[in-house]
Amino acid sequence: MKIIVDRQRCDGNGVCMGIAPEVFDVDDDLYLHVAENIPEDPELRARVRQSVTSCPILALKLVED
Amino acid sequence: MGGMRQRIVVAGGSLAGHSAVTELVGLVPEAEIVWVTGEQHRTYSKPALSKEFMQARNELSELMLPDIGGDLSNLRIVRRSCASLDTANRTVTLDDGEKIAFDQLLIATGAQARMPGMLRGVGGVFPLRTLDDAVAIRESLAGRPKVLVVGGGLIGCELAASMRTLGLEVTLVERLDTLLDRPFGGAFGSYFLDLHRANGVDLVMDAMVERVSLNDGRVAAVELADGAKIETQLVVVGAGSEPCTQWLEGSGLIVADGVVCDSYLATSMPGIFAAGDVARWTNPIYDLQMRVEHWTNASAQGRAAARNLAASATGRQELRKPFADVPYFWSDQYGQKIQMVGWHQGHDRVELDRSADAPGPLARFYRDGRMIAAAGVNVPRIVMRLRRQIEEEARAQEAA
Numbered sequence: 001m002k003i004i005v006d007r008q009r010c011d012g013n014g015v016c017m018g019i020a021p022e023v024f025d026v027d028d029d030l031y032l033h034v035a036e037n038i039p040e041d042p043e044l045r046a047r048v049r050q051s052v053t054s055c056p057i058l059a060l061k062l063v064e065d
Numbered sequence: 066m067g068g069m070r071q072r073i074v075v076a077g078g079s080l081a082g083h084s085a086v087t088e089l090v091g092l093v094p095e096a097e098i099v100w101v102t103g104e105q106h107r108t109y110s111k112p113a114l115s116k117e118f119m120q121a122r123n124e125l126s127e128l129m130l131p132d133i134g135g136d137l138s139n140l141r142i143v144r145r146s147c148a149s150l151d152t153a154n155r156t157v158t159l160d161d162g163e164k165i166a167f168d169q170l171l172i173a174t175g176a177q178a179r180m181p182g183m184l185r186g187v188g189g190v191f192p193l194r195t196l197d198d199a200v201a202i203r204e205s206l207a208g209r210p211k212v213l214v215v216g217g218g219l220i221g222c223e224l225a226a227s228m229r230t231l232g233l234e235v236t237l238v239e240r241l242d243t244l245l246d247r248p249f250g251g252a253f254g255s256y257f258l259d260l261h262r263a264n265g266v267d268l269v270m271d272a273m274v275e276r277v278s279l280n281d282g283r284v285a286a287v288e289l290a291d292g293a294k295i296e297t298q299l300v301v302v303g304a305g306s307e308p309c310t311q312w313l314e315g316s317g318l319i320v321a322d323g324v325v326c327d328s329y330l331a332t333s334m335p336g337i338f339a340a341g342d343v344a345r346w347t348n349p350i351y352d353l354q355m356r357v358e359h360w361t362n363a364s365a366q367g368r369a370a371a372r373n374l375a376a377s378a379t380g381r382q383e384l385r386k387p388f389a390d391v392p393y394f395w396s397d398q399y400g401q402k403i404q405m406v407g408w409h410q411g412h413d414r415v416e417l418d419r420s421a422d423a424p425g426p427l428a429r430f431y432r433d434g435r436m437i438a439a440a441g442v443n444v445p446r447i448v449m450r451l452r453r454q455i456e457e458e459a460r461a462q463e464a465a
Contacts, residue, residue, distance in 0.1 A: 009123075012402060013112075013395045014445045015361050018452060026445040028424065030402055053087065053130060054080075054364040056112040057123075 001045060002063040003034045003052070009059035016051035016060060023048055071096040071378055074157055074165055076147050077173030078102020079111065080130075080360060081341025084367030085171050085374075087133045090140050092375040092384070097139055099165055101157065103146035106196055107132075112360050114199040115223035116397050120230050121203070128196065147174065150316040152334050169336045169378050171370055172313075172324055176306040176342035176358055183276065184215070188283035190300040193220050202301060209233060210298035213287060215274055217244040219396055220303030222257065225266050226398035228301075236267040236295055238274060238287075248394070249440050250409035252417065252428035256442070264399050269295070306358060308343045321345065323356040328387035330370040336377055340370035349389040350459040351408055351437065359394035366390070391456045401425065404445060406452035407438025435462070 003023070012030025016023075022044060025033045038048060052060040073089060073096050075082050086100050109128040117123045133140070145159040156164045178192030189210075191202050202224075210233070214225045217239030228235045237244075244257040261268060269289070276288040277300075286296045308323045319325040319333040323345030330338050330346055339346075341363040345356040357366075369388040376384035395404040403425075412430040419426045425442025429451070435458065439451035 011117075011397065012445060013397070014404065014449055015393070015395075017445070017449050018361060018393050018406075019365070021449065021453065026449070028444060028446055030443070030445065050084075050364065050368060053084070054361060056110045056360050057117060058110060058127065058130070 001038045001048065001065055003038075003048070004061040004063065005032055005034060006059045006061070009057050011057060011059075013056065015054050015056060019051040019054060020044065020047040024051060071168040072166065073098050073169045073171070073374065073378065074167040075100045075171045075173060076157060077175055077341065077343070078104040078108060078144075079173070079175050079341065079363065080108060081173035081175070081343075081363040081367035081370075082171075083108040083130060083133070084364045085173060085340060085371040086140065088368045088371035089171075089375065090133060090137060091135055092371065093378055094136065094139055096168075096378060097141070099141045099143060099167070101143045101145060101147055101159065101165070103144070103160075104195070105144060109196050110360075111194075114196065115193055115220055116227060118199055119203060119224065119227040125196070125200070147312045150313050150318065152317050152337070155336075169374050170338070171374055172332070172337065172339040172343060173341045173363075173367060173370075174309040174312070174343050176308050178302070178306050179304045180302060181215075181274070181304055184274070184300065184302055187277055187279065187300075188281075189298060190277075190284055190302065192302050192304075193224060194306065202299070205299050206231065206233070208298070211296060212236070213238065213295055213297035213300045214303065215300060216303035216305070217241070217246075217257075217268075217270075218303050218305065219245065219248050219394075221301075222261065222303075222398055223396055224301050224303060225261060226264065229264050229266055230399065234267075235265070236269060236297070237261065238269045238272050238289065238295075240271065240273050242270045244268075245396075248396075249403075249405060249428075250412060250415070250430060250438070252409075252415050252430070252440055253426055253442075256426055260399060260401065269293075306342070308345075308356065310343060325354070328389070329373045329385065330366065330388050331373065331377075336374075338370040338374045338377075340366040344370075346388060348408070349387050349463065350391055350456060353408070353411075355392075355408060355410075357392045359392060361393050362390065389456075389459075391452050391459075393452060401442055402445060403440070403442050404448045405438065405440040406448055407436075407455050409438035409440075412437060 178194040324339040326346035427441040430438040
C-alpha cells in the first residue's frame with residue numbers, strides 16, 4: 001500500500017491526519033508528510049483507505065500492493 | 066424473509082451515504098443494496114464549493130469522489146428523492162410514487178440551506194449548499210458583480226474571502242457584532258473582523274436585510290432594518306441549514322432537529338439507522354446529543370452507521386460499536402488555515418494562547434475543568450494533538 005499526494009492540490013487541512021495520525025502528519029507550514037511504510041494492520045489500512053476517500057480536495061491517491 | 070435476499074436502502078447521495086454504501090457493498094455482499102439519491106451528480110466534495118471551486122482553482126470533474134471500488138453487482142442506484150417513509154410496512158416512497166421495500170434503512174439525507182422568506186425566488190440571490198448552487202454563483206461572477214454576502218458564519222465568511230480573492234467588491238451583512246460566532250464559540254474576538262477588514266470586505270455588523278429592491282426581476286439593492294441601502298447585483302446567502310427530515314413526517318420516527326439516534330446511530334425504530342448532517346446522536350465522548358454538519362463527521366459516521374446496520378442485518382456482533390468522535394472542521398480564508406476540534410457548546414472557560422512568534426491564535430475550551438474543544442489558526446499539528454488529547458481524556462474518564 002502506497003499513498004500518492006497531489007502537491008498542487010493538498011492544502012494541509014489535516015482530515016487524513018485526524019483519521020490516521022500514524023500515517024499522515026501535517027506540519028505547521030501545512031505540508032503533509034506521509035509514512036513511507038504502512039504497517040500490514042487491517043484496521044489501520046481501513047482507516048488509511050478512509051482517509052483517502054475523505055480528503056475533501058481529493059489530493060490523495062492510493063496504490064494497493 | 067425466509068430464503069429471500071435482504072434489502073438495505075441507503076437514502077442520501079452525499080458523503081455520509083457514499084461512505085455507508087462503500088462500507089456495505091463489502092460487508093454484506095449477500096444483501097441487495099439500493100442507494101437512493103436526489104442528486105443528479107456523482108458524490109462530490111462540498112467543502113471545496115465555497116473555496117477552491119468558487120475561486121476557479123478547480124473544475125467540476127475535480128470535485129467528484131472516486132468511484133466505489135470492488136464488486137458492485139449487489140448495488141442499485143436510484144436517482145430520485147425520498148418522499149415518505151412507512152415504518153409499519155417498511156417501505157420508502159420516492160418522489161415519483163415508486164415504493165421500495167427494505168429490511169434495513171440508513172437515513173443520510175443531509176441538510177438543506179435555510180433561505181429567509183424575502184430572499185426566496187429572487188433572481189441574483191443564491192444559497193450555497195449544492196454543486197448546482199455553486200455553479201450558478203460561479204456563472205454569475207462573469208459580469209464582475211458587486212457582491213452582498215448575507216450571514217457571517219462559515220459559508221458567508223468563506224464566500225466573502227473567495228470573492229475578495231477574485232478581486233470583487235464585497236459587502237457582508239451579519240446580525241451579530243462578531244463573525245463565526247457559533248462555529249468558533251466567539252473565542253477569537255476581533256480576529257476574524259480584522260482578517261476580513263484587512264482584506265477589503267465592507268463589514269456591516271449588527272444588521273439585518275429587511276427588503277429587496279428588484280430591477281427586471283433581479284436583485285438591484287437590499288435595504289437594511291435601519292434604512293441603509295446597499296446596491297448589489299449578486300446576493301449569496303449563508304443563513305445556516307436545517308436537516309432534511311420533511312419526508313419522515315408521520316413515519317413515527319423520533320425527529321427533533323435531526324433524526325434522534327443512540328450512540329450506535331440506531332434510530333427509535335429497529336433496523337433503521339442514520340448518519341451525517343441529518344443525524345442527532347448521543348456522542349459518548351461528551352455524553353451529549355449533537356448534530357454535526359461537517360465533512361469528516363459525514364465520512365466517519367456513514368461508515369460507523371453502516372457497520373452497526375450490518376451487525377443488525379447479519380447478527381455479526383463484532384461489527385457493533387458506538388460512534389465516539391471528537392468533531393473536526395476547518396476553514397480557509399485568505400490562505401489562513403482555521404481549525405476547530407471538539408464541541409465547545411456549554412464551555413465555562415476559554416484559554417487564549419497568542420505568543421508573538423505563533424503563526425495564529427490558539428484557543429482551548431473547558432467545561433468543569435476538562436478540555437472539550439480547541440481551535441487554532443495555522444497550527445494544525447497542535448490542534449490535531451489536542452483532538453487526540455480530548456479523546457484520550459474522555460476515554461480515561463469513562464473507564465474511571
